[in-house]
Structure formats: C-alpha cells, structure tokens
Amino acid sequence: MPTSKNAYRLRIGRHSEQGRLYLLTSTTQQRRPIFKDFHLGRLVVEQFRQAHDEGVVTSKAWVVMPDHFHWLIELNDKTLAEVMCRVKSRSSVTVNQACRSSGRLWQKGYHDRALRDEEDIKDIARYIIKNPIRARLTTRIGDYPLWDACWM
Template sequence: MPRPYSSALRLKDRSPEPGRIYLITTVTDHRRPIFSDFTLGRLVVNQLKHAHDEGIVQSIAWVVMPDHCHWLVELRHKTMGEVMCRVKSRSSRSINETTRSSERVWQKGYYDRALRKEDDLKATARYLINTPIRAQLTSRIGDYPLWDACWV
C-alpha cells in the first residue's frame, strides 16, 4: 500500500549537526492507533526518556499521539539515524513483548526539521504539545497523559 508523502521520509542520515534542535515526527505502521492504549504509549515515553537520560539527546518536548509521535530534541552524541533506530527498535520490542505479538510497530523512516535561529523554541514546543487539543482528543493538555516539556 503506497504511503502518502513517503518520499519525504528520512530513510538515510544526512549528518544532522550535534547541538542543533530538531522537530522529529515518526508514524506507526499503517497509521494504526496503537498508542490509544495508554500502557503502550508509556513504553514509547520510556524510550524517549531513556535517550535523554543516556545523554544522546536533550529532550525539550514530546507528545505521543495514537498513531504518531512528535519529539523536539537537541541532538548530542549520536546521529539522528542512530537515535531514531534506538528509540523505535527498543519501543517496538517492549510493545511486542507486552502485546505478545510480532507486528511491525513503526513505519520506516521519520520526518525531521531543523529549527532555525529565528524560530521561537517555546512557541514550537507549545504548538507540539497542543497537538492532542487540535486533534480533539482532549480540551486541556493537562488531561492528556502522553506529553511533556522541559519547562513544566
């Protein structure tokens, strides 16, 4: 089944710059709403936090939606490809162990956008964490369980 905009997916690393801030989006396979199950969404959150705790990224903000994840990070000691491979493979393993399945969790690749110096970091983070409100999953961000930002 062809995926819309799949040509825009990052399939190869273009040497993102350490110290630069990126907005990353990754999507579940066939846009299945896997993370409607809070427990499975928390498994992704655990891997985002693990990457931060390992020091390979400085996590600024993230939101896990039912069928995708947005993550605002400062890249540190690994390439973007290494970071995303680690997060996606570890979260897939945890999810499949929990659900006792072997289904593919993530779509291949990911989208990323480097923030420019003139981009407002806090405005970008606010926009990201308000995704559940725009998607009408909640009316207050505090009621949505799968998000965080370093300023909170």
C-alpha cells in the same frame, strides 16, 4: 507521511548536527492507533527518557498521539538516524512484548526538521503539546497523559 516506496525521500538532504534542535516525527505502521492504550504509549515515553538519560539527546518536548509521536530534541552525540533507530527499535520490542505480538510497529523512515536559531523553541513546543487538543482527544492539555515539555 509518504508511503514506503517514497520513504527514501525523507533522507534526501538529511544532515545531523550536534547541538542543533530537531523536531522529529514518526508514525505507526498503517497509522494504527496503538497508543490509545496509555500503557503502550508510556513504553515509547520510556525510550525518550532513556535516550535523554544516556545523554544521546536533550529532550525539550514530546507528545505521543494514538498513531504517531512528535519529539523536540537537541542532538548530542549520535546521528538522527542512530537516535531514531534506537528509539523505534527499542519501543517496538517493548510494545510487542507487552502485546504478546510481533511485527512492525513503526512505518519506515521518519520526518525531521532542523530548527533555525531565530525560531522560538517555546512556540514550537507549545504547538507539539497542543496536538491532542487539535485532534479533539481532549480540551485541556493537562488532561492528556502522554506529553511533556521541559518548561512546563
């Protein structure tokens, strides 16, 4: 993830297209592993679910790692910037309240990748949910508590 002085580069060429699938990634400020705490990670998950329930996105798969998340969505009626602003700001408020702290939770910006029609969405979802295994946090995805996919 770029430093904040280069965060503007993440916006170059960014386009939000309703109905398109996107893989979104955001990291915590200074890559702090705050979501090692399951309960704090669940606060981020709640924001994914709220965005889904409000019809802003259709969540396909996600994983919350100790210092970042990956979220595979279909964009519905908002822009990528609006979705990410909503999720990051709401999760910042709830995490800060839970920790009785204040300050920045997330690094500025986020990474997005628009998926092409010919890409196998299930393979990408498998890649997302296998992040805890690759990071050696677990040996079986079922043992890691902060993930989901609509096919599982």
